[in-house]
Amino acid sequence: MDRPRPFPAPTPLTEPYWTACRRGELVLQRCSGCARFVHFPEPSCPFCGGAELTYEPVSGRGRVHTFSVVHRAFLPGFAPPYVVAWIDLPEGARVFGDVVGCPPEEVRIGMPVRVAFDELDGFGPIPHWRPAA
Numbered sequence: 447m448d449r450p451r452p453f454p455a456p457t458p459l460t461e462p463y464w465t466a467c468r469r470g471e472l473v474l475q476r477c478s479g480c481a482r483f484v485h486f487p488e489p490s491c492p493f494c495g496g497a498e499l500t501y502e503p504v505s506g507r508g509r510v511h512t513f514s515v516v517h518r519a520f521l522p523g524f525a526p527p528y529v530v531a532w533i534d535l536p537e538g539a540r541v542f543g544d545v546v547g548c549p550p551e552e553v554r555i556g557m558p559v560r561v562a563f564d565e566l567d568g569f570g571p572i573p574h575w576r577p578a579a
Contacts, residue, residue, distance in 0.1 A: 451523020453569045460487050462501040467571045472506045472561045474539050475499040483539035506561035507578065508533040511540060515550045529553050533575055547576035 456464045466473040475484040479496030483504070490497050513531035516524070529545040531553070545553050547562070558578035563571035 449522030450568075451566060452521060453566065454572065459489060463487060464570070466501065466503070467563055467573060470563050470571065471503055472573060473501040473503050474541065476502045483535075483537060485539060485541045504535055504537050504539060508535045508541070508559055508561075508575070510534075510545065510553060510555055510557045510559060510575075512555060513545065513553055515553070531559075531575065533559060543573055543575050545576070546574045552577075 454460075454464065463473060475487055476482070476499065477484060477491035477494060477496045478498040478500065479491060480494040482491065482493045483502075484491060484493075484499060488499065491499060511532040511534045513529050515527050515529055517526050519526050527550045529550050531543065531545050533541050533543060535541060543561075545559060546564075559575040560578045561573050562576045564574055566572045
């Protein structure tokens with residue numbers, strides 16, 4: 447029997463992100479000092495050191511910046527092959543996630559994608575990236 451995928455472990459720092467996912471909304475931290483988006487959540491801005499980071503909604507549209515096809519299972523619940531990618535958003539942010547909804551061999555750098563929230567049984571919605579129609 448396959449073991450289930452592990453759950454994310456929300457913390458006070460990441461809870462606003464997961465709350466937004468439950469609403470079907472993608473939010474990222476944005477630094478009030480330099481106005482840059484930060485992903486993954488951080489306690490301070492990795493660009494300028496600013497301490498005031500608020501969560502703001504982003505479009506959920508993007509393009510694949512780079513990707514890897516994983517052919518070996520490192521965690522339970524991830525059936526290879528699967529794609530992990532850095533996605534460039536039009537807001538200037540770069541986010542990390544998996545690309546689903548197409549065979550791995552069809553993923554390309556520059557491919558337009560859109561965020562989609564799929565239910566992780568026992569946890570709630572988590573974001574994935576799907577080819578944009």
